[in-house]
Amino acid sequence: MNHVPYLGEAVSLLTAACWSATAVFFARASGRAGSPAVNMARLTLALGVMLVLHTALFGSPFPLHAGPRIAWLAASGLVGFSLGDALVYEAYLILGPRLTMLVMTLWPVFAALMAWAFLGQAMNLAKAGSMLVTLGGIALVVGERGGGGGRRRPGRFALGLALAMGGATCQAVGFIFSKLGMTGGMGPISANLVRVVAGFLALGCWQALRGELLPNAGRLRDGRTLLLIAGGTTCGPLVGVMLSLYAIQHATYLGVASTLMSLSPVILLPVSAILDKERVSPRAVAGTLVSLAGAAALFLL
Numbered sequence: 001m002n003h004v005p006y007l008g009e010a011v012s013l014l015t016a017a018c019w020s021a022t023a024v025f026f027a028r029a030s031g032r033a034g035s036p037a038v039n040m041a042r043l044t045l046a047l048g049v050m051l052v053l054h055t056a057l058f059g060s061p062f063p064l065h066a067g068p069r070i071a072w073l074a075a076s077g078l079v080g081f082s083l084g085d086a087l088v089y090e091a092y093l094i095l096g097p098r099l100t101m102l103v104m105t106l107w108p109v110f111a112a113l114m115a116w117a118f119l120g121q122a123m124n125l126a127k128a129g130s131m132l133v134t135l136g137g138i139a140l141v142v143g144e145r146g147g148g149g150g151r152r153r154p155g156r157f158a159l160g161l162a163l164a165m166g167g168a169t170c171q172a173v174g175f176i177f178s179k180l181g182m183t184g185g186m187g188p189i190s191a192n193l194v195r196v197v198a199g200f201l202a203l204g205c206w207q208a209l210r211g212e213l214l215p216n217a218g219r220l221r222d223g224r225t226l227l228l229i230a231g232g233t234t235c236g237p238l239v240g241v242m243l244s245l246y247a248i249q250h251a252t253y254l255g256v257a258s259t260l261m262s263l264s265p266v267i268l269l270p271v272s273a274i275l276d277k278e279r280v281s282p283r284a285v286a287g288t289l290v291s292l293a294g295a296a297a298l299f300l301l
Contacts, residue, residue, distance in 0.1 A: 008251025011243050012260035018240035020267040023097035024275065025232030026089060032225045035089030037216035040207060041229045043081060043200045046237040050193045062197070063190035072181030073191050074198035076174040081199025082206070084170025087163045094160030098272040098280075102141060102265040103164035105291050108298045109134055110172035118176070130297035137291025141284050188245045196237070259296035266292060 029038045055061045066073070091100040109131045116123040142161060174195070182191050207213040220226060244261060251257035265288050272278040 004250075006252055008247045008257050009253070009260055011247040012251065012257040013263070015240055015243040015247055015261045016263040016267060018235040018243060019261070019264040020097075020101070020271065022232045022236035022240060023092070023101050023264065023268065024271060025228045025235065027092035027097045027100075029225050029228035029232060030089045030092055032222060032228070033219040034216065035086060035093065036207060036212060037219045038225075038229055038232075039082075039086050039089055040203055040213070040216055041220055041226075042233040042237065043196060043203060045230065045233045047196050047200050049233075049238055050189075050196050054189060054193050057189065063186070063194065066186060066190065066194065069181045069184060069186055070194055072177050073186070073194040076177035076181060077195030077198030078202045079170045079177065080174030081195060082203040084167050084174060085199075086203070087170065088167035091160050091163035091167060094156055095164060096272060096276060096278065098265060098268040098276075098278065099141070100160070100164045100167075101268055102138060102288055102291060103161060104168050104171070105134060105262060105265060105295045106138065106165065107168040107171040107175070108262075108295050110169050111175050112298060114172055114176050127298060130294045132294070133297065134291050134294030137287045137289070137294060140287030140290060144281060144283050144287075192237075192241060256300070258299040259292075262292060262295050262299075 026038055026042070033041075051061045054063070063070075088100060088104070091103070095103070112121075112123070112127060112131065115121040142157075178191060178195065181194070182188070204213065207216060220229070247257045247261065269280050269285060269288065273280045
C-alpha cells in the first residue's frame with residue numbers, strides 16, 4: 001500500500017473535500033445555534049474521540065511523556081482551536097463558507113513570514129512573489145462590490161474580512177507553535193490531542209467565567225444542529241486531520257500534496273452556487289484560482 005504512486009496526493013484531494021464539507025456544516029450550525037456554542041460542542045466531541053483513539057493506539061489517554069513540549073502544543077491549541085476557530089465561525093456567518101475559506105488561504109503567507117521573522121527560515125524573491133500573487137487573487141474576489149454582488153453591507157463585509165484574516169493569522173501562529181512542539185519526535189496524533197485539550201479547556205473556562213457555558217449548551221437541543229456539528233467534526237478534526245496526516249506521510253511530493261489540500265475554495269465554488277444560491281462570477285473564479293496558484297507556489301518553491 002505504501003508503494004502506490006501518488007497515493008498521498010490522491011488522499012490530499014479527499015482532505016480538501018473534507019475541509020469543504022466542514023466549512024458548510026459549521027457555517028449552517030453556527031447560523032442555527034451561534035458560533036460559540038458550535039465551537040464548544042465540536043471541541044467536546046473531538047476531545048472524546050481523540051481520547052479513545054489515543055488510548056487504543058498508545059495505551060494511555062494522554063501523552064504524559066511529552067514534557068516541556070506540551071507548552072508549545074497547548075499554546076497552539078489555545079490560539080488555533082479556541083481563538084482562531086471562534087473568529088472563523090463568526091466569519092462564516094458574514095461571508096459564508098466560500099469567501100471565508102478563500103481568505104483562509106492567507107495562512108501559509110502569514111506562516112512563511114513568521115518563520116522568516118522568528119525561526120530564521122529563508123525568504124527569497126520567489127516566495128515573496130508568491131505571497132503577492134495570493135494577496136492579489138483574494139483582492140480580486142473581495143473587491144467585486146463587496147465580494148457578493150452588493151448583497152452585503154460594507155461595514156459587515158469589512159468585519160467579516162477582519163475575522164477571517166484573524167483566523168488565518170491564528171492558524172499560522174498555531175502552525176509555528178505546533179512545529180516547535182513536535183520537535184524531538186512527538187507524533188502528530190499525540191500532538192493534536194494536546195492541542196484539542198488546550199483548546200477545550202481554554203474555551204470552556206472562558207465561557208464558564210462569562211456565564212455562557214450552560215446557555216450555549218441549551219442551544220444545542222435541536223437535533224438538526226447536533227447532526228450538523230457531528231458532520232463537521234467528523235469531516236474536520238477527525239477524518240480530515242487523519243487524512244491530512246496520511247497524505248503528508250505517503251505523498252511523493254509534499255508540496256503537491258499541500259497544494260491539493262488547499263483546494264477547498266475551488267470545491268466550494270459550485271457548492272455555494274447550488275446550496276446557497278450564491279452568484280459566482282467569472283471574476284470570483286479567476287481570483288480564487290490566482291490565489292490558490294500563489295499558495296501553491298509557496299508550498300512548491
